Amino acid sequence: MAAGEPDAVVWRNRALMLFDRVSVPVAVCDVYGQVVLANPAMAAECGTAPGRLRGRQVLELFRPQEATQVERIAEALRLRHRSRYQVSVCWRAPGGAERHGQLTADPVSDSVEETPALLVMLRVLGERPVPRPEPVRTTEVERRVLALLAGGATTARAARELGLTRDGVTYHLRRLSTRWNAANRTELVARAYALGVLAPGVWPPDPGGATTEEEPGEEGRGKGTGPSPHG
Template identity: 25%
Template sequence: MSNYGHMNFDTISSLPLSGFPVRVWMTDLELRLVTSIGSPGLDQHFSTSGIAVSGREEVAYDVEYPQHPDVFAHLRARNGERVTWRTGPEGRIHACVAPIFSADKQVTGIIGFAVDYGREADEERRRRSVESLLRHLLQAFPSPVSVMDGDGRVMLVNAAYLHAVGKSEDEVVARSEQPPVPALPSPAHGLPDSPMSTNHQSNWIGANGESFQSQIVSVKNAGGMEISLHVASDLTREEALRVELEKYSRHFDLIFDVAGRPLAILGDAGEIEQANRAFAGILNVSKGKLLGTSIDRWIGASSRTNFGVIRRSVQAGDPSRLNGVLLQGENAPGLLANISAFRFIGLGDSSSVLIAIDEVDQFRDQTPTTRASLAVQEIDARILELLAAGHSNSEISFMLRLSRQGLDYRLKLLRVQLDASSRGELVARAYSLGLFSISQWPPVCRRPEK
């Protein structure tokens, strides 16, 4: 290939530029491409923007299209100027063309060079976006936080950090952390290190006298660059909050205990989270033994199903009341209680159920030799036993071979006889009147004396 002045086309063609976002090319005075080497993407851009193809293999700039920036720049270079301009999408390609002079100072061709800054621009936008997000996260974080480079110089801080150290951002950024923040101590015990990170802990006193505990995590990226994240906890504030919470907890326990009504708070699964002395007293058990147990442990089997329905209804937000609930204390007579239940909102919007016992009726187990002569017919006794065991009306009808109308009639007679208004109250009244023994399961109803 021939030479233009001192420019050797073979030398340019041999440059290893294909892996870089650059392009070098040469044209003759007719603006025909003589050689081109570099990025395929840039080659594509310059080959389709302001270029005309004439002939089978010849590629040239279209001199009849001078208003195109690429063509106009080459025309100016042919006239002896050196021209720089920006082209491509969003002007991300920076290009330059210059004339090639012969020994006698005549223009013999044009050489061009272009760099695609698109990748760098994208990376810069991503970097700024990530940095902006990190800044917003740091400012939203309530604890003091700083980000440092591998040499311990501060790169980013939040307002809580500046308040803790009593300095402005200009006094901190790009400088090494200074007291009251100490240098990195030895790795802390119990904090796992990894090949990519190490952990450190230290305690220090802030500019305003607060006690802080720092957690500093140093991380190495894939390129080996080390960045440290420093997060400090305000021990003074945490201790003040703990004391305040303890005070309110004691006040709550005191008010809860001196309340006249027996009260208990149930968790999601029905476990007793809190109970006052009155509630523990009617069950004849200590508070320590009561807390953490299931409420079903203290409710008679015949009342558990109805109480479970009420508890779930209250958890959904509907206050409710249930009469005639059989309570079974520890080594104590059975109790019939009227219970009101409310939804109780605790810390962090956690939901519990507050139950209050409004009325308690104590009764003792009675036997045929110690009670009055109250008794029911055999068929009614079987109905009461199946009701107490939790069977539905359809199940009772099937098991006793009664029609639906026949069962309804027998239940109506029982409600009149026992002065009860519902299935649940029938069972409760039967226990109260001594027809059932609270210590026997499944329930067995007392039959008439022969």
């Protein structure tokens, strides 16, 4: 081993340790922007592990907000200019929020003649939170119909327990199926759980958790004690 090589190995290992532990998102890319090495902080911004970023294009992970910035940087690198380059970017964080920030790229190499690598650092400037979905609105009768259906009740049994005709129950089911684009009753129940209309982990099914929708006269639709004209 040549003189000075042990020191070089020691300092290389120290640099890699610092690279991994620094809280600033950092990556080393080739001159074309392909990730060669990324630290955990950079990987966390992409919701993955550092090794999975290798080979990815940094400007696909972080979308440039101005194409002209990228064109100017590409031209400068082609001419072997060694300046600090900055690109305004946006990206979707692991939690779904839309973030924006700035990528800073510094060309680095052991000599001026070598094709440089790019030391890329990300600065997070802010984020737009994930929009909260509108609460699912259902009537009390609709929730009770869904709960009975989830519990295995037939149309006839649901009609008896709710004081409706069979046509009345069918009306509510058809209305919900149209609203949620459900192809059948199984899908209708699944959507009711997914949307929080029916409480998960509760038996018998509980029609709770959704916002009540006021519809005058709705609860009275289909009420009656006589048999349905359609059987």
